[in-house]
Amino acid sequence: MNTKTTFFSDVSKKEFLIAEKVSGKTIRNPILALIQKDYPDFSSDNFISISELNLYREKYISNYLLVEIGELSNLEAKVIGSLEEDKSLVSTVEDEVGVRTFGQIVADKVAAFGGSWKFIIFFGVFIVLWILANIYILMNKGFDPYPFILLNLILSCLAALQAPVIMMSQNRQEEKDRQRAKKDYMINLKSELEIRMLHEKLDHLIMHQQEELIEIQKVQIEMMNDILTRISK
Missing domain, CATH: 1.10.287 (Helix Hairpins)
Structure with missing residues (x-):
């Protein structure tokens, strides 16, 4: 059996590993709308890489903060930056206290x-x-x-x-x-956003597993049909 190890994203048309393949059916509607805003031809039947999807997730979070809170302050911008760079916030805030005179x-x-x-x-x-x-x-x-x-x-x-x-x-x-209050706020905000992203990833994982199970069931049905055909002969 010839199994493909890569695929082409319908967004950037670039080649990615098959492990990064994400179906448009598994993407939440708000994020799907963001993708379709940049790529109108993208639909739930198309595919995107997980790295590209994460960029749109971060964009969705930024837009959410703009709508719910207003203009992004320096604190929210730092939180978004820490999510993108996967860095801790504690050392950053502690450094701002400075050395006593x-x-x-x-x-x-x-x-x-x-x-x-x-x-x-x-x-x-x-x-x-x-x-x-x-x-x-x-x-x-x-x-x-x-x-x-x-x-x-x-x-x-x-x-x-x-x-x-x-x-x-x-x-x-x-x-x-x-x-300290700024640090607590930033940590709580980052935790909330990370939980949102975790839910997105879990939903993608569940949908991906369901698709694999459906494919396995299809293969099993084909095998059973072959067996029944041979028996009937």
């Missing part, structure tokens, strides 16, 4: 120390020692007697400086949270 490092450390029990205990002990030193040890004739005007000034300056530093650290944390 010296000011950001200082702000993070000040915020971490200012929001800890160490700071509360340290400053509580400092205030108690300040009061004791000026009232009892120096008999209220120290460098800052009651009502402790210098201490109030120090506390006010500390609060005035600490607040913007903590806000800088919080802004940086918010930026990191936004980056």
Whole structure:
């Protein structure tokens, strides 16, 4: 028996391996409509290669995003690009966070120390020692007697400086949270699109197997007819 190992695509007219052969009957109608938009003569009775079909699947996904979401943002464009190149998205998003500057490092450390029990205990002990030193040890004739005007000034300056530093650290944390949210969105979107493509491939596989089973049944029927013909003779 002479079995062909290649076939010619009805879309590009190029030669492909027979394993890449996909019948137009197995293609979903929205994707088939996209193919027919570029190749009006293509019908469900024609054949296309799986690589060409994947290009139209990606085109269908891009069109779907444009219709459902609007203009493609940079995030959606990156997701489509990662699908085409089969790359991971996590490292891309993590790289965008960047390296911390010296000011950001200082702000993070000040915020971490200012929001800890160490700071509360340290400053509580400092205030108690300040009061004791000026009232009892120096008999209220120290460098800052009651009502402790210098201490109030120090506390006010500390609060005035600490607040913007903590806000800088919080802004940086918010930026990191936004980056994580972008990463989660991109991963979820890519997962949804990959599931759609997986369904397409499963449908193609099922239809292909059904066609093979039908061909096998036809061969078996022909063999049975031959046997019956021989018996009748």
